[in-house]
Amino acid sequence: MLSSCQRFYRIIQWQMFTIFVAMIALPYVTGHLDYKPELALNNMTVTKTRYFPTENLITEHDEADLHFNIQFNVSNTFKWTTKEVYLGLIAVWNDSVGLQEQTVWDKTIYYTDNESFFFSEKQQSKYPLRSYEGVKLPGCEIHFRFVLYEVGFGGRFRTTTYEMEETVTVK
Numbered sequence: 001m002l003s004s005c006q007r008f009y010r011i012i013q014w015q016m017f018t019i020f021v022a023m024i025a026l027p028y029v030t031g032h033l034d035y036k037p038e039l040a041l042n043n044m045t046v047t048k049t050r051y052f053p054t055e056n057l058i059t060e061h062d063e064a065d066l067h068f069n070i071q072f073n074v075s076n077t078f079k080w081t082t083k084e085v086y087l088g089l090i091a092v093w094n095d096s097v098g099l100q101e102q103t104v105w106d107k108t109i110y111y112t113d114n115e116s117f118f119f120s121e122k123q124q125s126k127y128p129l130r131s132y133e134g135v136k137l138p139g140c141e142i143h144f145r146f147v148l149y150e151v152g153f154g155g156r157f158r159t160t161t162y163e164m165e166e167t168v169t170v171k
Helices: 004-030
Strands: 038-052 061-073 082-094 099-110 118-124 141-152 158-169
Touching: 061 082, 061 099
Parallel strands: none
Antiparallel strands: 038 061, 061 118, 082 099, 082 141, 141 158
């Protein structure tokens, strides 16, 4: 026969085990629900295309700054299991080296930042576009896509990619 302390301890153990299993299993059970955020990108402009010649260890390359209006609403992406959402804007273009992909803007939104769920303003790229191996940026047509990583308190990460129709040609 178990003493009252041992019974209490077993009840606590069972409750902790149940909570742990629920934290792991529930994101998989609710993972099929599609919560699509509202994402918009417009008024793309490329400014300050700069050429950097070969110096010491740095090979010649071009850099360009992007300016754009970005709007998003990720409030419907946050569920009770979501801890944070990472939202990144990726520039994609083809050049003589091959397919290039580069993150030009990103933002991490935590579940406690309610004011960050909605965003709409003109932005400059955090990371300038950069060519590699002496390839010139002018003349490249750049396409964009959003990538959204949903990080939960437990369980799996959820990754979603959204192709944008907006393109810009570097001059």
